[in-house]
Amino acid sequence: MTATAEGGERAWVLHRYPYRDTSLVLELFTRESGRLGAVARGGRRPRSPFAALEAGRSLWVRWRGRGDLVTLLQAEEQGEVLDFTGMNGLILFYLNELLLRLTQRGDPLPELFDVYEQTLQSVALAGRQIWALRRFERRLLEILGWAPDLQVCHHCGRRLRGDDARTWYYWPEHGVLCPDHRPAPGTIAMPGGGLTWLAGDMAEGPSLAWLPGLRRCLERELRGHLSARPLESHRLLAAYLAQAGQDHDQRSTG
Amino acid sequence: MFGIAAVDELVSLLRRLPGIGPRSAQRISFELLVRKRELMPLLAAALLRANGEIRHCQRCNNLADADLCAICRSDRRDHGVLCVVESPADVLAIEATGIYNGDYFVLMGHLSPLDGIGPEALHLERFAERIALADLREVILATNPTVEGEATAHFLGGMMRREGVAVSRIARGVPVGGELEYVDRGTLGRALTGRRALED
Structure with a gap:
């Protein structure tokens, strides 16, 4: 792990929990250093600048240390405030x-x-x-x-056309099956278009009809x-x- | 470790209390043993008595010395309004305002899936029984304005959707006497979202 980010980096708070008498451990997801456990000293005191930091807050953080827990030096909120109620x-x-x-x-x-x-x-x-x-x-x-081929039938090699509205099958740990093949146990039915979406860049939302299959x-x-x-x-x-x-x-x- | 089993056990037990770290536990132990020895049997007796007498109120889940707590037994309270809070300390804080005269329901915690606390850990069956009682008109969800408190309020709101009672959430915003410049962004954002019409 990087020994320090005293120059600062962007982070999201994933979770927090009490640490010792008055401190907090913040589980941070930082852009450059990945996930970090950061001790916010005195973070449970009401007037601490770290007291309001909780999941869903976007921060610019400076920290120091190495190993499993680093020490949070500074945390400033940044970006638009997102609503995580309800x-x-x-x-x-x-x-x-x-x-x-x-x-x-x-x-x-x-x-x-x-x-x-x-x-x-x-x-x-x-x-x-x-x-x-x-x-x-x-x-x-x-x-x-995870890197299955979602565009070619695992059995016959038929290539999925992007606009295929027929039901194809996702076969976990194998890939996909075309409509001409009996679904194997554990396969998940999905319109061909849903598989094309799953294999693409996902820049736009999918058809609502594909969502149950995609989720499963x-x-x-x-x-x-x-x-x-x-x-x-x-x-x-x-x-x-x-x-x-x-x-x-x-x-x-x- | 002090090296005497009785002292070490005392320190170790005190450390298990919230807000008491190793140094505080050691300090409290030595204070009791050296200067406040007369407190020790009183503390022991008080702990035993509280352990034997205190239970959860069958109606509001708060700590009580009988099947029903004093608030639930009182005929001066408005039992048609229910304020849901996370802890007994929250009841004391709201009572101290002097502006609320309804009942409470004390969850003894909040939903926090990342800590493994789900609906079953909060004994929500008692809450379901409470909101099913006749003559309940309004439920005020006064869980903390944290992500966990908001999620808890949302979950409870879902439980009450079919009950036909008015459900409200306590307001959030800038503290009285505070200055906007020093208020954190999340609080200020919520204060703007939850703004209300200017009253005469």
Whole structure:
């Protein structure tokens, strides 16, 4: 890990928890240094400049140290204030838990940082564009080694046309199956256009009809990396949606 | 480590309390043993008594010395209004304002999935029973204005969607006597979002 960032760098707060008598540990996601645990000395005192720092805050930080925990020297808020009240807060928990569970401290991931930032803005500023979560999930999975060929049938080699409205199948750990092949156990049905979107640059939102398949596909892949312990934030989101009588994709606007 | 089992155990137990680190625990232990020895049996008796007598109010979940706490038993309170808070300390803070005369529900925490605290850890079944009681008109969600507190309020709001009661969230904004220049951006942003019409 870099021994210091006294010149400063950009960061998002992922989580915070108490440390010793009056301090905080902030789990930061920085652009240049990756994920960091930073001790904010005196951060639990009411007048501390670190007292208001919590998940969903964009910062410019200076820190010093090496090893598992560095010392936060300075933190200033920057950028537009994003609203993480209500449903947006539950989504923020989900994104942050994914980063905390699936990335390592001290591993620089500047491109994922940019996608994370775009995702937060899409969720909080742009009318809750839930499809941005799928873009973040795909990028995170790519970093974890996910690289299936989503454009060619695993059985017969048929190439998927971008506008194919027929149902293709995503086959976890193998790739995709065209409509002419019986789906294998565990395959996930998805219109061809959805697979093309998943394989593309994801700059624009997908068709609403593709969202359930996209979510199931990415969720299946993420589950493989999360071992037996499911995401707590996902359980909370599911509990909320169940009591509200909605499913994930009814929330997927934009 | 002091090297005497009884002292080390005392220090170790005190350290498990919130806000008490190793040095504070050691200081409190020596203060008790050297200068405040007379406090020790009183403290021990008070701890035992509190442990034996204090329970959760069956209606509001606050700490109580009977099945119902004094607020829930009182016939001077407006039992049609319910204020939901995170901790007993929040009840004291709101009572100190002198402007609220309704009931409370004390969650004893907040939802925090990244700390492994989900709905089942907050015993929300007791909250569901409370909001199902007849004559409830309004619920004020007064969880802390943190990400976790907001998520908790949103979750509880979802539970009450079918109950037909008015649900409100405490206002957020600049502190009384504060200057805008020194208010953090998040607070100021929320103060602008939650602005209200000028009153006569």
